[in-house]
Amino acid sequence: MIDAVIPPQSRHAEAEEMYIAIARKLTPAQQLATLHGLQQSAWALKASMVRSEHPELSEQEVNRIVRDSFVDYTP
Amino acid sequence: MSIIPPDLITLFVAPLNRLDVTYMVTGSVASGTYSHIRFTNDVDLVAVLSDVDAERLHAAFDTPAFYVPPLDVINVERMRIAHGHINLIHVDTGLKADIFFSGDDRLMNEALRMRKRVTDQHGETVWFAPPEYVILSKLRYLRDSGSAKHITDIRAMLRVRGDSLDTQLLLAEVEAMGLQAVWEQVRE
Numbered sequence A: 001m002i003d004a005v006i007p008p009q010s011r012h013a014e015a016e017e018m019y020i021a022i023a024r025k026l027t028p029a030q031q032l033a034t035l036h037g038l039q040q041s042a043w044a045l046k047a048s049m050v051r052s053e054h055p056e057l058s059e060q061e062v063n064r065i066v067r068d069s070f071v072d073y074t075p
Numbered sequence B: 001m002s003i004i005p006p007d008l009i010t011l012f013v014a015p016l017n018r019l020d021v022t023y024m025v026t027g028s029v030a031s032g033t034y035s036h037i038r039f040t041n042d043v044d045l046v047a048v049l050s051d052v053d054a055e056r057l058h059a060a061f062d063t064p065a066f067y068v069p070p071l072d073v074i075n076v077e078r079m080r081i082a083h084g085h086i087n088l089i090h091v092d093t094g095l096k097a098d099i100f101f102s103g104d105d106r107l108m109n110e111a112l113r114m115r116k117r118v119t120d121q122h123g124e125t126v127w128f129a130p131p132e133y134v135i136l137s138k139l140r141y142l143r144d145s146g147s148a149k150h151i152t153d154i155r156a157m158l159r160v161r162g163d164s165l166d167t168q169l170l171l172a173e174v175e176a177m178g179l180q181a182v183w184e185q186v187r188e
Helices: A013-025 A028-053 A059-071 B006-020 B027-033 B051-061 B069-077 B104-112 B131-145 B148-164 B166-177 B180-187
Strands: B022-026 B044-047 B085-091 B096-101 B116-119 B125-128
Touching: A013 B044, A013 B085, A028 A059, A028 B006, A028 B027, A028 B116, A028 B125, A059 B131, B006 B022, B006 B044, B006 B051, B006 B085, B006 B096, B006 B125, B022 B027, B022 B131, B027 B044, B027 B125, B027 B131, B027 B148, B044 B104, B069 B085, B104 B131, B131 B148, B131 B166, B131 B180, B148 B180, B166 B180
Parallel strands: B022 B125, B044 B096
Antiparallel strands: B022 B044, B085 B096, B116 B125
16 A cells, blocks of 8 residues: 555645636536536435335425425524 | 536446446435435545556546546555545536545445445436445544534434434444544534
8 A cells, every 4th residue: 555655735736726726717607507407416316315215105205305305404 | 408417426426337436425415315405516435446447537537528636646545545535526517526545444445335326317326325424424524624514414314314324333333433522512
């Protein structure tokens, strides 16, 4: 195992700089589209998980559980 | 005509399936899927990469659409005993994958052995870390960073998953990993 060829404090600096540069270039429309995609994906993934764990539930019940998981978020 | 915006699974998980890489989704995407959804623009993944896997992963993401570290960096990170880690970034959306390599980390390797398969709406397989691991991992991050988001996520998982969690396993690992103080903090 290699332990420290690249110093831990600098190994991700390039990725971090790249991420900041990309985030700054995104237009509001791109940000909105991305948020929309994240929302759709999170909903679908949660529904898939509920279906896999509770195959006995109807689609209506699955959708209710997923909807509640969005609205019942209590920090 | 509406265009479906890309998402974290399509961008980062589906290619890992095609490469036949051993991985699991953890972090906030996993805790959100197991309990209450919290928006995040990155997906945390734990993976094991062989030499060949590393080359194939680099090639798969080495396009103008993504930022991917150089292959030698991937190889250094995947060989670390602990805390090996790389980022992948999708240029058009700023969506990101944090890929952690399991190395000799006992918890990560146990979780990979017990990972949970879910098929998404597109028929794509998504391997999830077991919920107990997601909680333990977040307890570890809470201890190390103090970030309040982990408290919120863990409490949501405990509330929603409740009796379905393997409490015996969870408590044994909390003790074995010396996480009692942060465990008490989230249970307050």
